[in-house]
Amino acid sequence: xxxxxxxxxxxxxxxxxILVGGTLAYLSYxxxxxxxxxxxxxxxxxxxxxxxxxxxxxxxxxxxxxxxSEDARIEVRLYDQGAGLERAELExxxxxxxxxxxxxxxxxxxxxxxxHLQARVLGYRKP
Amino acid sequence: MAARPVSKSCQEYARGVAGGLLFSLPLLYxxxxxxxxxxxxxxxxxxxxxxxxALLLGYNRYAGIREDATWAEVVIDSVEEMGLGxxxxxxxxxxxxxxSLAMPLAEIAGKVIIEAMAVAIGVSxxxxxxxxxxxxxxNPDTQDHWAGEDSSxxxxxxxxxxxxxxxxxxxxxxxxxxxxxVMIATGMPxxxxxxxxxxxxxxxxxILYYSNFIGADRVMISGDVIDIIFGVVIxxxxxxxxxxxxxxxFDRFEGLALITCVSQTVVLGVASTLGASAGRLLLx
Numbered sequence: 001x002x003x004x005x006x007x008x009x010x011x012x013x014x015x016x017x018i019l020v021g022g023t024l025a026y027l028s029y030x031x032x033x034x035x036x037x038x039x040x041x042x043x044x045x046x047x048x049x050x051x052x053x054x055x056x057x058x059x060x061x062x063x064x065x066x067x068x069s070e071d072a073r074i075e076v077r078l079y080d081q082g083a084g085l086e087r088a089e090l091e092x093x094x095x096x097x098x099x100x101x102x103x104x105x106x107x108x109x110x111x112x113x114x115x116h117l118q119a120r121v122l123g124y125r126k127p
Numbered sequence: 128m129a130a131r132p133v134s135k136s137c138q139e140y141a142r143g144v145a146g147g148l149l150f151s152l153p154l155l156y157x158x159x160x161x162x163x164x165x166x167x168x169x170x171x172x173x174x175x176x177x178x179x180x181a182l183l184l185g186y187n188r189y190a191g192i193r194e195d196a197t198w199a200e201v202v203i204d205s206v207e208e209m210g211l212g213x214x215x216x217x218x219x220x221x222x223x224x225x226x227s228l229a230m231p232l233a234e235i236a237g238k239v240i241i242e243a244m245a246v247a248i249g250v251s252x253x254x255x256x257x258x259x260x261x262x263x264x265x266n267p268d269t270q271d272h273w274a275g276e277d278s279s280x281x282x283x284x285x286x287x288x289x290x291x292x293x294x295x296x297x298x299x300x301x302x303x304x305x306x307x308x309v310m311i312a313t314g315m316p317x318x319x320x321x322x323x324x325x326x327x328x329x330x331x332x333x334i335l336y337y338s339n340f341i342g343a344d345r346v347m348i349s350g351d352v353i354d355i356i357f358g359v360v361i362x363x364x365x366x367x368x369x370x371x372x373x374x375x376x377f378d379r380f381e382g383l384a385l386i387t388c389v390s391q392t393v394v395l396g397v398a399s400t401l402g403a404s405a406g407r408l409l410l411x
Contacts, residue, residue, distance in 0.1 A: 004131065005131065006130040006131050006136055007130075009131070009136050009207070012210065012211070013203050013206060013210075015214075016207040016208070016209060016213075019210040019214070020176075023236065027169045027172050027236070027240075030169040031169035031173060094165070094166075096165035096231065096233070096234045097165070097233060098231040098233065099231050099234050100229075127166040
């Protein structure tokens, strides 16, 4: 028994076509324009906040490269009077390309009264 | 030629949603599949979408709900199912906090696509198989009549292969992205891998030719040993092909020795075999 499609089915079809077509168009665009540059992590430190007995500093990692990084380790050092007094470390399992991930490191000393905080990316690997 | 009542279409969509979730929820809850969403290259994703579309076309052609469907209708149905898959996957991932607007579009799109394709196959199977009464999908008479002059041995055989491949993908997709496959494959002596391959074939042979499984009479031609060996070899070849393509897609072969790749294919092949034998019989 053959039956024609009703308005609901045509509506679902059109929505489906838009989604599938949009997906393919977006992927093709991405495939044609995306670079192949390795992960490029930029670390931005936020304003330290006091917590019970310690201080936390927000850490934002932005991957400006075209590939995902896995297990990126970030080190933050607290310097006062020219000497590195304390260090903290944290790890980001995945930072997809052009994505940002957030976390915190904690210090015993007050980073606000210290000379400066320095963050660096220790390393990461290809997923 | 009257239009189908809207209520009937709604029932079909409801079955599709149920089927989509039934078959792909394990994948939606698997972290490696989310990760693949942002680690896969756009080229690989395109291949993945087109491959799934081809599977949907094949499935809808040979086992779909409307047995008298023309190719145009099959294409329309497949697009609908893929759209539903994208909507369901997107909605679920959003609900599970796996995607959010703060993420780059590439990450959102990747995750949704990975999950949506599995959901779409589930939608297709659900629409066609989960319905009660009047569908007549299990009726061999309609099978023969709609195929018209195509209903030759070659045609039936092609259809069986397509459905076996769909079954293999549907069942193995839930395991393919997991780390466990490579963990098992690297920790196994080659003899065990060989044993697993033989076990898969024996399992497939029992399901297809011995256990009186539902619908098994369709693949059973004469029952002589040559036919059984022929059928089992083809079934296992399809299962291995499905395994290898999924593992390749999930980037499980990169930088590994050939033996590890083959072992992984065989390890995942157990799931594909069940899909290509028992799954195939249930899906048509």
